[in-house]
Amino acid sequence: QQQVKQSPQSLIVQKGGISIINCAYENTAFDYFPWYQQFPGKGPALLIAIRPDVSEKKEGRFTISFNKSAKQFSLHIMDSQPGDSATYFCAARYGNNRLAFGKGNQVVVIP
């Protein structure tokens, strides 16, 4: 099943707070899990990515937590800023570098 399920659908966070977005998958053949950030009218831009042999990856204020046994991974945005307001997509790679995307999560950071 080449699906990635993403939740919640939308999120409102106060400036300085933590944004958490969760994704779940079924296909154990997925071998790479990127998160993309998309602003209105723009293409998805890679934010951070993780491979399934790693449980956590941190880059600046962004952290991916990966739970292989539960087939779940999540994005944490620490110290959320108004400039982080965007749509966030989790994705999973399979086949010949195909990406299966989640439905997206709209994050709004309130000043």
Next chain:
Amino acid sequence: EPEVTQTPSHQVTQMGQEVILRCVPISNHLYFYWYRQILGQKVEFLVSFYNNEISEKSEIFDDQFSVERPDGSNFTLKIRSTKLEDSAMYFCASIPGPDTQYFGPGTRLTVL
């Protein structure tokens, strides 16, 4: 920093017309992709292209769609006879090898 570019940014066409969406991948990249995103929905894979041929295609990529790399820089998506449901953002992506895909800014296709 090198970027994937796409033209036009917005294309309006009548149902039944042919459209060609153009992409210029990053110059040393070898793998090319088209995805689409219907308004408010997730990004969906259409087709991958490597070594001048299609590597994989999704069930969305039917006989109305075709891709071509006519020269060393452009990568095109053609829709022969557009339908209303083809209205979407179309994203081109490229990679140098098995790595993260870099997406272009997209072409918004509106079919009337």
